[in-house]
Amino acid sequence: MKRTLILTTALTAFGTMGSAADLTIMSWGGAYGTSQIEAYNKPFAEQTGKDIVMVDADNPATPIKAQVEAGNVTIDVADVEYSDAVRLCDEGLLEEIDTSALPAAPDGTAPEDDFIEGALTDCAVANIVWSTVYAYNSDVVEGEPTTMADFFDLEGFPGKRGMRKAAKANLEMALMADGVPAGEVYDMLETDEGVDRAFAKLDTIKDEIVWWEAGAQPPQLLADGEVTMSTAYNGRIFNAAVSENQPFEIVWDGQILDFDLFVIPKGAPNKELALDYIKFSTDTQRLADQAKWISYGPARKSSGALVGLYQDGKTEMASHMPTAEANLTNALVNDFEFWADRDTELSERFNAWLAQ
Amino acid sequence: MQADTTLLTTADGQPLKAALKSAASKAKRRAFYLVAPLLAFVLITFIFPIGQMLHQSVYNPDFTIHEDKGTKIQTPIMVNLQVWFRETEIGTVPDEAAFAALVSDLIQLRELRGQGEVGTRINYDVPGTRSLFTKSARRAAKLEAPFKEAVLDLDEDWADPELWQAMRTAASPYTMNFYLAALDMRRSETGEIVAVAENRQIRVKLFSRTLTLSIIITLTCFLLAFPIAHLLATLPLRYSNLLMILVLLPFWTSLLVRTTSWIVLLQSQGVLNDILVSLGIVGANGRVQLIYNEIGTVIAMTHILLPFMVLPLFSVMRTINPSYVRAARSLGATSWTAFRRIYLPQCVPGIGAGALLVFILAVGYYITPALVGGAKGTLISNEIAFHMTDSLNWSLAAALAALLLAGVLALYWLYDRLVGIDNLKLG
Numbered sequence: 001m002k003r004t005l006i007l008t009t010a011l012t013a014f015g016t017m018g019s020a021a022d023l024t025i026m027s028w029g030g031a032y033g034t035s036q037i038e039a040y041n042k043p044f045a046e047q048t049g050k051d052i053v054m055v056d057a058d059n060p061a062t063p064i065k066a067q068v069e070a071g072n073v074t075i076d077v078a079d080v081e082y083s084d085a086v087r088l089c090d091e092g093l094l095e096e097i098d099t100s101a102l103p104a105a106p107d108g109t110a111p112e113d114d115f116i117e118g119a120l121t122d123c124a125v126a127n128i129v130w131s132t133v134y135a136y137n138s139d140v141v142e143g144e145p146t147t148m149a150d151f152f153d154l155e156g157f158p159g160k161r162g163m164r165k166a167a168k169a170n171l172e173m174a175l176m177a178d179g180v181p182a183g184e185v186y187d188m189l190e191t192d193e194g195v196d197r198a199f200a201k202l203d204t205i206k207d208e209i210v211w212w213e214a215g216a217q218p219p220q221l222l223a224d225g226e227v228t229m230s231t232a233y234n235g236r237i238f239n240a241a242v243s244e245n246q247p248f249e250i251v252w253d254g255q256i257l258d259f260d261l262f263v264i265p266k267g268a269p270n271k272e273l274a275l276d277y278i279k280f281s282t283d284t285q286r287l288a289d290q291a292k293w294i295s296y297g298p299a300r301k302s303s304g305a306l307v308g309l310y311q312d313g314k315t316e317m318a319s320h321m322p323t324a325e326a327n328l329t330n331a332l333v334n335d336f337e338f339w340a341d342r343d344t345e346l347s348e349r350f351n352a353w354l355a356q
Numbered sequence: 357m358q359a360d361t362t363l364l365t366t367a368d369g370q371p372l373k374a375a376l377k378s379a380a381s382k383a384k385r386r387a388f389y390l391v392a393p394l395l396a397f398v399l400i401t402f403i404f405p406i407g408q409m410l411h412q413s414v415y416n417p418d419f420t421i422h423e424d425k426g427t428k429i430q431t432p433i434m435v436n437l438q439v440w441f442r443e444t445e446i447g448t449v450p451d452e453a454a455f456a457a458l459v460s461d462l463i464q465l466r467e468l469r470g471q472g473e474v475g476t477r478i479n480y481d482v483p484g485t486r487s488l489f490t491k492s493a494r495r496a497a498k499l500e501a502p503f504k505e506a507v508l509d510l511d512e513d514w515a516d517p518e519l520w521q522a523m524r525t526a527a528s529p530y531t532m533n534f535y536l537a538a539l540d541m542r543r544s545e546t547g548e549i550v551a552v553a554e555n556r557q558i559r560v561k562l563f564s565r566t567l568t569l570s571i572i573i574t575l576t577c578f579l580l581a582f583p584i585a586h587l588l589a590t591l592p593l594r595y596s597n598l599l600m601i602l603v604l605l606p607f608w609t610s611l612l613v614r615t616t617s618w619i620v621l622l623q624s625q626g627v628l629n630d631i632l633v634s635l636g637i638v639g640a641n642g643r644v645q646l647i648y649n650e651i652g653t654v655i656a657m658t659h660i661l662l663p664f665m666v667l668p669l670f671s672v673m674r675t676i677n678p679s680y681v682r683a684a685r686s687l688g689a690t691s692w693t694a695f696r697r698i699y700l701p702q703c704v705p706g707i708g709a710g711a712l713l714v715f716i717l718a719v720g721y722y723i724t725p726a727l728v729g730g731a732k733g734t735l736i737s738n739e740i741a742f743h744m745t746d747s748l749n750w751s752l753a754a755a756l757a758a759l760l761l762a763g764v765l766a767l768y769w770l771y772d773r774l775v776g777i778d779n780l781k782l783g
Contacts, residue, residue: 348558
């Protein structure tokens, strides 16, 4: 009796230790997560016969340090933002990825030349270009906001505003709304006066702001009428507008472009397969396929020509991409080094400002 | 007579005293074996992690030891600089020797891929220096003497005295700096303790807000729970059982479900506001902000913590003999006097237990303020979580948690002095 008890206990312990999946991917969930499942995971699973599990997080970069330091890594591949990829790599928390092993473009162009500049780093491979924009609910807003300044104009466009509860992107947007050209934003934020100016601009709408944290929240807030305008990831708004017929409009002025990159945490349980997955999903065809599910631009130049229609079979994707020519007139590229350096300081100041 | 007792023996000839002693110690040992699993459990899951947390709050070796994440091999780093720091006094302007030491340390860092962690450690104290380390480490191998000129040529930020003071303090892994940071203070370039810039002060404010809100929540819990508990204790059994289920039902419901229900009820397009607007009490544009601020936190947390007040109160009130109050009334006391002088004092153990329980739970509450607190209703626990998961400054998180722990222990001590911990009655 005693023996069986010990045996069963041991068995249960082992049973829970071994995970069922062959590969665990951590990403951002929502429409973006779906696009990755459709464009990468399903075909990869079909080709290799492996089980792939997708886990959602508000920001997949945050669990990595905890897991690696505790020596209990459960994620094989994570999808992170640029500044996080650089920071985690510098701290030795990521496996290095040999970028020359990535597949070449169909015409034979080497991966180093095929990826957009900056899309490959020591430890990370970019898959998409996305952007933080602001969008409004055209059923509620009277008139037509066209500039970043309109987002901060409570008299012209009254109503609540949704913003991400973080310093990143908000400070840049505040400065652009205050008339700073996109090219000078980061130089200005390097100075105390610039930061003060950004916070002063945020102060003008502080009482009307509803803060969001997960990328799926802004479309919800807009649809509920809880806010009239909100900053958001452009793909989420596109999906709500096109596939759920929500009356949302994106304002591209002052958009902030960023990469999302695949990384492998140090000590990932299935490192080899993780590398295969990254090679597979960042080839020219897969990156182009993803655009069928969400309006994020592929990180390879050769994928651009292959981008076609949205999954509904009638919406032409090209003009909805953040990288479309017309959308780039006043766009800012996120400065990863600035944020890797200043994130702690500005987040603290942002939190203090919030609590005032 | 005395000689007789010392000679008392058991049947097998052993002295009685020794036999008793060995029997008692056997029983004691057996009792200890029974307790041992629990003791081990408490040690492993409670005492040990708390000790580790306290240690982390004063110990941060990121500047002195590099640990390879894969192989777990530890290598001492920044050794040359440490020698220079030992040989010079606080505030010494870095000379050629210091910069030469810096360069050789940076070269070693580059080989170990440790520049990011070292930079992050210094970045806690001097914001904006992280990339200074990563950039300089990348180019350190190419630098040539004189090093002072070469390094300053690379980036003139290396001349910053505050940076050198930060490196000097970080060079000893044991530091009180994280406690200073937890109290919105820092060390200046000369090593004095000064307050941080006003627009970055937040933690003291969060501590005091946590304290105030916890007191308010404890009070509202008490005011709401007292009549309920009294009713429970005095109603006939079949009614009071039903009422008890009503009290316990939310207790058994998922915390997240209860919290999100409050969001549905209280948000500005929510049920309560809709009712207020339809009744004409507030205008459609003047909807009341009941959530994402202190009010939301107080309402939701009062609701969630209410059973912790009701149950101890109820268990104490049930034991109070109603004839005491009747006796007081028959002796001429007004109902208020009888309540105040006879009933209330007998409830004190329950009130104390309930208040202490609710207060201590409220002080460390995390998920509810995170969901309904917005910007103004978040507590110190949310700041701790922020440093655990977002800024990844675990030493600071540990220092904040240690201060919170000290606060709760102080309160416990105060309670013991005022009411007496023996009077605590949980059920």
